[in-house]
Amino acid sequence: MFTEAIATLKSGLDEEPTSPYAHDRLAKALKSQEEEEEKFRKFCKEGRILIRNPKKKKEKKG
Numbered sequence: 001m002f003t004e005a006i007a008t009l010k011s012g013l014d015e016e017p018t019s020p021y022a023h024d025r026l027a028k029a030l031k032s033q034e035e036e037e038e039k040f041r042k043f044c045k046e047g048r049i050l051i052r053n054p055k056k057k058k059e060k061k062g
Helices: 002-015 020-052
Strands: none
Touching (some): 002 020
């Protein structure tokens, strides 16, 4: 989703290179994309840690 938005905003800047709105929106889209990628990397890292060090399941008392 970010990739498409960024491509569209960049093509808009080709048409209106001095548009403050387009520059602002592009900056926000790039920042949001970076934040989402960082969240994903953190999630993957946590998953790898859990796979390598699984916690023992607590035994149920019945």
